Amino acid sequence: MVDFNYTTEQPLTVDVAPITDSVVPTTATAYKRGDLLVIAAGTNVATHSNTETGAQTDWHVICLADVTAEQATAKAAAGIEMPVYVAGKFDVDQVKLNGTALDATQKLAARAYANRSTKITLSVVK
Numbered sequence: 001m002v003d004f005n006y007t008t009e010q011p012l013t014v015d016v017a018p019i020t021d022s023v024v025p026t027t028a029t030a031y032k033r034g035d036l037l038v039i040a041a042g043t044n045v046a047t048h049s050n051t052e053t054g055a056q057t058d059w060h061v062i063c064l065a066d067v068t069a070e071q072a073t074a075k076a077a078a079g080i081e082m083p084v085y086v087a088g089k090f091d092v093d094q095v096k097l098n099g100t101a102l103d104a105t106q107k108l109a110a111r112a113y114a115n116r117s118t119k120i121t122l123s124v125v126k
Contacts, residue, residue, distance in 0.1 A: 012062065012095070018088025019119070020064060022081035025072035032099040035063040036110065037084065046084065048098045056102060056110035061086050062095060062120065087119035095122060 012034055023039055023046040025031065036059035037046045049059045064083040067075075075082060092107045102110060111122045 012064075012085070012090050013088055018085050018090070020083055021061070021086045023061065023084050025067060025076050025082045027073040027076045028069050029072050030069045030099075031063045031065075031067040031072065031082065032096055033063055033066050034094050034096045035099065036095055036097060037061050037063055044081075046082070056097065056106040057113040059110075059113070060118065062090060085120065089121040089123055091125040092122040093125065 023037070024044050026045055026047050029048070031037070031046070031048075036049050036056065038049055038058055039046055039060045046061070046063075049056070061084040064085055067082050072082070092102070092111055095102060095110065097106065107122070114120045114122045
């Protein structure tokens, strides 16, 4: 019954055993695979990092699949959560802020934040 959009893009993970979990999507909100997401304490609701205020340093998890705004609304209403990565090693070139690739400065900040504050490693893979 889960119909999230999985893609055949370049793999996000560079580790063989990433750890996943699920979170509640925000209604009427689209998510892209690789988005850095903030999870609200107490509600487990996922929102996008705030791109206006240094979003590369406020995230908790990485979105695992593309989710349309319509899917998010329907899944939230049905009590179905969306999949996210909570730990593992990932290619920093594949993570995004609200569907947009990180620039060089954001990549450095996101990697530093990950190393200090998450169980996620963002690696440079070339």
